[in-house]
Amino acid sequence: MPLRNKxxxxxxxxxxxxxxxxxxxxxxxxxAVEKYFEKVIHLELDEQLPAQLLTHKVDVVFPVAHGPMGEDGSLQGLLDIMGIAYVGSGVLASASALDKSVTKRILHAAGIPLAKDQIVHRHEELDSCVQRCLDCLGEQVIIKPLGQGSGIGVQFATGHEDLREKLGESFEKDQKLLVEEFIAGKEITAGILDLEDTTLLPVTEIITPDGAWYDYVHRYTPGLSEHIIPAQLPEQQYHRVQEIALKAHQLLGCRDLSRSDFVVPEVGCPIFSELNNLPGMTPTSLFPDGARAAGIPFEKLVCRLLDHALKRGGQQTDKENYWPLPELAIS
Structure with a gap:
């Protein structure tokens, strides 16, 4: 158990x-945290954060600042520099996981099954860009911002005119986009809890009413989605999802926790979609539900994550015990 005076x-x-x-x-x-620790504070991810961390003499941070700046290694780098322990992945894994293109390139090299994709840029000639996507990916595609979560900015398009219109809209928000082939199948997710030992959490199937896509509203509105645990998949597909989720976690260098999303077709191999290196902890979030199904209640989950972060400590290099350097003759 963690020390209460932290x-x-x-x-x-x-x-x-x-x-x-x-x-x-x-x-x-x-x-949940207040049951185990005497002093728990909320801090905003803004320009006042470094001073606030020093003022309150913070021992450990539980980051839940999702998306850019909070989940892409920026916050993690600040905490490393300050020598403050924190829950979750370090700088490189965080940056790699939030960028969908980087994630896919790393996993593709390891043979992970992925949807075919194209990276498109705002400066490209739009019609040729559209045609390239249709030629490579087929008539039905998905457009995704590279560095956002929670389904923000995701659009579905069919055919030249639809894709042209939606790419044009998307380029008003982002300079670079990921366009993927559309694959029909179940929406599936699987979490990894990577502490003293590694736990493969039960696989979850996400059901939305009337076949609606699991978008921002369906993710965070109570009652607009259902989490089926364990997912109703054939045994071979079920275990393959867990195997890929663990491999993705390890290949990206994640630590403590992650959650990987998949599309699982009726037959064949599960298709990896993306990895969330800092899963949400809201009342409708998937990772806590998976942990609960594995026999880990929410309070225990939070406590174990913080305890593990404290044991790991800050990430400042111990200069005294690092590689010795020869003295330089500097005048």
Whole structure:
């Protein structure tokens, strides 16, 4: 169990479109953390954060600032520099996982099954860009921002005119986009809890009413989605999902926790979609549900994550015990 006299900061908010959702996660975390620690504070991810961390003499941070700046290695780098322990992946894994293109290139090299894709840029001639996507990916495609979560900015398109219109709209928001082939199948997710030992959480199937896509509204509105645990998949597909989720976690260098999303067709191999290296902790979030199904209640999950982060400590290099350097003759 963690030491009660440690100060915990739950960091949320920030410039990401997911700031409000991150505050939902923070609100749910607080009661659980307060049962084990004497001092628990909420801090916003803004220019005042470094001073606030010093003022409150924070021992460990539980980051729930989703999306850019909070989940892409920026916050993690700040905490490393300050020597403050924190829950979750380090700088490189965080940056790699939030960028969908980087994630896919790393996993493709390891043979992970992925949807075919094209990276498109705002500066490209739009019609040739559209035609390239249709030629490579087929008539039905999905457009995704490279560095956003929670389904933000995701659009489905069919045919030249539809894709042209939606790419044009998307380029008004993002300079670079990921366009993937559309694959029909079940929406599936699987979490990894990677502490003293590694736990493959039960696989979850996501059901939305009337076949609606699991978008931002369906993710965070109670009652608009159902989590089926364990997912109703053939045994071979079920175990393959867990195997790929673990491999993705390891290949990207994640630590503590991650959640991988899949599309699983009726027959054949599950198709990896993306990895969330800092899963949400809201009342409708998937990772806590998976942990609960594995026999880990929410309070215990939070406690174990913080305890593990404290044991790991800050990431400052111990200069005294690092590689010795020869002295330089500098005048």
């Amino acid at each position: 100060t915990v900061a739950i960091v949320c908010g920030g410039p990401s479109p997911e700031a409000d959702v991150s505050r939902l996660s923070a609100g749910r975390l607080s009661p």
